[in-house]
Amino acid sequence: MDKLKQLLKETLEKITRIKDTGALQDLEVKIIGRKGELTNVLRMLKDMPEEERKTFGQEANKTKQALQEAFDEKRASLSSSMMKSALSNIDFDITEPGIREQTGHIHPLAKVQWEVENIFSQMGFAIMDGPEVESEYYNFEGLNIPAHHPARDMQDTFFIDKEPDKKQGRLVLRTHTSPVQVRTMEKYGAPLRVIVPGRVFRYEATDASHDTTFDQVEGLLIDKDISLAHLKGVMEEFLTRLFQREAKVRFRPGYFPFVEPGLELDFSCALCGGGGCKVCKKSGWIEFMGAGMVHENVLKAGGVDPKKYQGWAFGFGLTRLVMMRYAIDDIRLLKSADPRFLKQF
Amino acid sequence: MKISLNWLKDYVKIPPKYSAEDIGRLLTLHTAEVEEVMEQGKGLEGVVVGKIITLKKHPDADKLKIAMTDIGAKELVQIVCGGSNLEEGMIVPVALPGAYVRWHGEGDLMQLEVTKIRGEKSHGMICAGEEIGLPPCEEGEITKLHTSAKPGTQLTEALQLDDTIIEIDNKSLTHRPDLWGHYGIAREVAALTGTKLEKITSKVDAKKSHKSGKSLEIEIKNPDLCPRYIGVRISGIKVEESPEWLKRKLLAAGHAVYNNIVDITNFISSELGQPMHAFDSRFIDGGVVVRTAKRGEKMTTLDNKERLLTDKMLLICDHKKPVALAGVMGGQNSEIKEDTTEIIFEAANFDAPCVRKTSVALGLRTESVQRFEKSLDPALAETAMLRAIELTLKLCPSAKLESEIIDIDNSKPKNLTVKTTANRVCSKIGTQIAEKEIIRILESLEFEVKKTGEELSVKVPSFRSTKDVEGEDDIIEEVARIFGYGNIPSVLPLLPAKLPGENRERFLKHKARDIISLGLGFTELSNYSFYSADDIAKTGLETKDHIKLLNYLSQDQTHLRVSMLPNMLKGLREAIKYDKAPRLYEIGHTYREIGNFMPLEEKWIIGLTVGKNSFFEAKGSAEAFLEKFGAENVRITPSKNTEPYAHPAKCTEVAARGQQIGSIYEVHPEVITKYELAGSVSVFEINFTKLVSIGQRQHKYVQIPKFPSMEFDISVVLQEKVPAASVQDSIERSSKDLIESVELFDIYRGQGLGEKEKALAYHVIMRAKDRTLNDEEMAQVQKKVFQNLEKLGGKIRGK
Incomplete structure (x- = not known):
């Protein structure tokens, strides 16, 4: 019996000292292998008296079991620490660049347009389209800008080389998205809640802040009781969501023949929060768009009864908004194919 | 327009609590945009x-x-x-x-x-x-x-x-004929600061001005174009420098100074907004005749330029010749000179569109045009004339009225009265304003208000009724702006229970962008809508399909695009400087002449690839795009009609649900050369308008197979002319029931094969829906496949 205890004790001590799996294996064979020390002890059982054999046998089996467990445990611990040291001992440079699938780029104009459409959609505005080549009727007359009205000076127009139509006048490249106001009213009547993002054209020499081609967003809300207070509400909500910071709007008198009262709308500078900085020219306000209550003549042109319905319209420069958002200082970049520009988006 | 603060103070006592900056801000927020408030002496130190x-x-x-x-x-x-x-x-x-x-x-x-x-x-x-x-x-x-x-x-x-100059943006005065002089601005300032406006009165009595000598004959041939003409002949004039006070006012308002007579006319224009003119009466033969020009008639204006006139232009003439271009500019032949002793003053009202058209036609824009084109109040001409006479008599004590004041007045005063209610006003502004306050505001702007029950009858003053104020909304604007736009609360409108329909096309356009940019690795461009006649020639497009600009800014931008290709190629030329293998695309409009008044406007997607495999990259991108987009039953087949800009052998049509929606092609090598590009450039073009109208497929899940598949590979050598599509088809046809998929995984040309041969290798997967296949079934299908391929002239490798 003592011999067994002795063996157990000595072996367990040896196991703790062992540092590699090979030595552990050797020891295991030596002690509990087929010709191992403990196995030899067990073989001696058959020569023992009945009584002794029973207790000794039980003890010997327990010892064997304990040793087996100790060997297994040591083996697991040795292999896990070996794995650990093997894995941590390799040269692997995690600062090398990741392997990326080539992705392309969405044009900044399209990105911001999508944002604008999303915000207005959430406020219940439908998104409308209209032709970019328009008739003078929809671009001007229908919007209460008769021929030879001084306001036509404000919008230098591209004309198409084509015989004019008796009713519609000449063909032009639309100078604003406003023609879609009358088109939409004609098609859907009132009430109406729409925005119209789209490309517009001006016959204007190109420089860093002017281009012949740019994008606008028109808005139109017509119902029975729509007021200027709603214009303030909608635009503050829109700008706040767009800039992700509380925006205030300010109205100033402005003149556009298709609205009355006519307004210029400024918003509190998103950069300085209204305190005054270089971007807002120290005024705290950024000029943003023209707006106003839709002129009676425009409602009539769209077949909407001005005695029953009233509402407002606005138009802002999407291109300008994009330039503001990304601090782009030259409008011509938006029409370039330069990857050094486009790949930034 | 420059406004002198000192000059304003002649008409309105500005309460001391308002600084010049405050006045500028008040005008910006309530009347018209002030660009700058500038102290005159500022920056002149030293x-x-x-x-x-x-x-x-x-x-x-x-x-x-x-x-x-x-x-x-x-x-x-x-x-x-x-x-x-x-x-x-x-x-x-x-x-x-x-x-x-x-x-x-x-x-x-x-x-x-x-x-x-x-x-x-x-x-x-x-x-x-x-x-x-x-x-x-x-x-x-x-x-x-x-x-x-x-x-x-x-x-x-x-x-x-010592003055302060308030510079007002002219554009913001487009609709306000009453604001083109200091007096009009003073009226606004008085209303905004709650102070009284001094009346402009003249000590000259029009009726009593006595006839002392030569009369003045005035004849108006086109009263519709000249509703009012007031003239007077004044003798005893001594032309000299204006007094300091007058010069100072004019300089402050941005005018040059000339001599007392010309300065008086400029003073009146800047005070009242009514342009005036003075003729040297020595050069006026007989009397004044107002008539339209004869076609081809010529006159030399004050700026020393000879002007060719049309019969739409209105002239001031004497009995022999034109002496002024009505409302635009005086004639050189009758200008005031140093030795002028007798003058004829003109204060008139001209038809605004006529003045404007003349000005535009001649490219001659003057301060007079700026004012007349806004539709001036005919009553203003009278005030102006009396004021001018008063000043002349004051500045030239020797001056005498030689004639009566001749006033030919064909104008019809509008006497416009507009009806509204406080409720209507408040409903549009969106806040409650007391009726009393509404009336106070309107009266401060010289509107007369009569109240009958709920109704307010608002009489519009003549200086506002020529064009600016026409109806109720204009009255509401007056109330809103003086009440203060800043006092309008911010309110969100209620959402209607029935929401508007979705713009599917817009939604899908953004989806297309996500697929092409983020999925397929293309970069989006935004090109111009125009290109040049040169582009049309280079690509072999038809000029007759194009609409052309009448006025264009450059020869590069004369025609509207019917194809997205030319501008993409130009974009490629720019992009390729910095990126060797760009993949570019654009979604935009094309505009095609189709014989109607309106051109056919469609939205197109064009994608562009470059390099040795450009065609198959373009084809693969188009296939992937159409699949992800959800196009149904897409067929890509060889083109029947090749466009001139496409490679004749590398050109396909793309159809979905049986409708042609686009094409995939390699750009013709000649076009590549003409655009100073090199190598192979390919394109897929998809008519987005059509693609959306066709609709998207109903996407249903296909059950994951229950039984195992059997697979085999097959390699076949064929003549080049046998298309891969037929090979694919012939394999699939071998057993429609049991062949699940056929994938071409390798194409080999070269060593070991004939010159016009290729080896195609396919991976075939077989499966039955209801059982596990056995070897015999596979052998049978394989045999059939071999037979079909041999019918195409194929040699099965390893057989």
Whole structure:
């Protein structure tokens, strides 16, 4: 019996000292292998008296079991620490660049347009389209800008080389998205809640802040009781969501023949929060768009009864908004194919 | 338009609590946009009156002179100057070292120092007006001062520059004929500050002005174009310099000064907004005739230019010749001269569109045009005439009215009354404003309000009723702006229970962008909608399909695109400088002449790939795009009609649900060369308008197979001319039931094969829906496949 205890004790001590799996294996064979020390002890059982054999046998089996467990445990611990040291001992440079699938780029104009459409959609505005080549009727007359009205000076127009139509006048490249106001009213009547993002054209020499081609967003809300207070509400909500910071709007008198009262709308500078900085020219306000209550003549042109319905319209420069958002200082970049520009988006 | 604050104060007592800045802000928020509020003397520190004593040539520069100048110091100072009008004895503004100037009136302010110019010392600078914020000089000249102030006097003191100038953006006055003079602005300021507006009265009594000599005959042939014409003949005129107060007012308002008579007409224009004209009556034969020009008639205007006239233009003539272009500019033949002694004053009202059309046709825009084109109040002509006569008699004590004041008035006063209610006003503004307040506001702007029950009858003053105020909404605007837009609350409108429909096309356009940019790795461009006749020629497009601009800015942008290709190729040329293998795309409109008034406008997607495999990259991208987009039943087949810009052998049609929606092609090598590109460039073009109209497939999940598949590979050698599509088809046909998929995984050409041969390798997967296949079934299908391929002339490899 003592011999067994002795063996157990000595072996367990040896196991703790062992540092590699090979030595552990050797020891295991030596002690509990087929010709191992403990196995030899067990073989001696058959020569023992009945009584002794029973207790000794039980003890010997327990010892064997304990040793087996100790060997297994040591083996697991040795292999896990070996794995650990093997894995941590390799040269692997995690600062090398990741392997990326080539992705392309969405044009900044399209990105911001999508944002604008999303915000207005959430406020219940439908998104409308209209032709970019328009008739003078929809671009001007229908919007209460008769021929030879001084306001036509404000919008230098591209004309198409084509015989004019008796009713519609000449063909032009639309100078604003406003023609879609009358088109939409004609098609859907009132009430109406729409925005119209789209490309517009001006016959204007190109420089860093002017281009012949740019994008606008028109808005139109017509119902029975729509007021200027709603214009303030909608635009503050829109700008706040767009800039992700509380925006205030300010109205100033402005003149556009298709609205009355006519307004210029400024918003509190998103950069300085209204305190005054270089971007807002120290005024705290950024000029943003023209707006106003839709002129009676425009409602009539769209077949909407001005005695029953009233509402407002606005138009802002999407291109300008994009330039503001990304601090782009030259409008011509938006029409370039330069990857050094486009790949930034 | 420049407004002098001092001048405004002649008509309105501005309460002291309002600074000039405050007035500017009030006008911006309630009336019209103020661009700048500027103290006159600001920035003129260190600019003094100087007198040029001697003048000699610069030894080392042809155009420069050396002016020994008295600046009130003990000794004369030497200043180098290039002014072409320099002369000895001239009084000039001198910016001393330390003062700030703006070179040639442009750029940033610069501080002067004592410098040497071409070796000669220069103690400061003799200035042109624009360099120090005074009225500009003729090109190359410097400002000649008319002051008795001693040399060395600060310029602000010498010129009494103690005024503040409020500069108003003309565009924001487009609709306000009443605001084109100081008096109109004063009316607004009075309403905004709650103060009284002084009435402009004239001591001249029109009726009593007696006839002392020659009469004045006036005939109006086109009363529709000239609703009112007031004329008077005044003799005993002595043309001389205007008094200081008048010059100061005019200079402050940005006018040049000429002589007392011309200055009076400019004063009236700037005070009341009514342009006037003065003729030297020596050059007026007989009387005044107002008529339209004869076609081809000519006259020389005050600016010394001969003008070719049309029968749409209105003239002021005498009995022989035109003497002025009505409402636009006077004629040179009758202008006021130093020796003029008798004048004819004109204060008239002209048809706004006529003045405007004439101005546009002749490219001649004047202050007079600016005012007349806004539709002036005919009543204003009378006030202006009386005011002008009063001033003339005051400035020329010897002047006498030679004729009666002749007033031919065909104007029809509108006497416009607009009805509204406080409720209507509040409903549009969106806040409650008391009726009493509404009435107060309107009355402060000289509207007369009568109240009957709920209804307000608002009589519009004549100076507002020519065009600006027509109906109820205009009245509401008056209330809203004076009440203050800042006092309108911010309210979100209620959402209607029924929401508007979705714009599917817009939604899908953004989806297309996500697929093509983020999925397929293309970069989006935004090209112009135009290109040139040269582009049409290079790509072989048809000119007749295009619409052309009548007015264009450059020869590069004359036609509207019917194809997205030319601008993409130009984009590629730019992109390829920085990126060897760009993949580019655009979604945009095309505009095609189809014989209707309106062109056919469609939205297209064009994608572009470059390099050896460009065609198959374009094809693969189109296939992937259409699949992800959800197009149904897509077929890509060889083109029946090849476009001239496409490679004749590498060109396909793309159809979905049986409709052609686009094409995939390699760009014709000649086109590539013409665009100064090289290598292979391919394109997929999809008519997005059509693609959306066709609709998207119903996407249903396909059950994951329950039974195992059997697979085999097969390699077959074929003649080049046998298309891969037929090979694919013939394999699939071998067992429609059991062949699940056929994938072409390798194409081999070269060693071991004939010159016109290729080896295609396919991976075939077989499966039955209801059982596990056995070897015999597979062998049978394989056999059938071999037979079919051999029918195509194929040699099965390894068989």
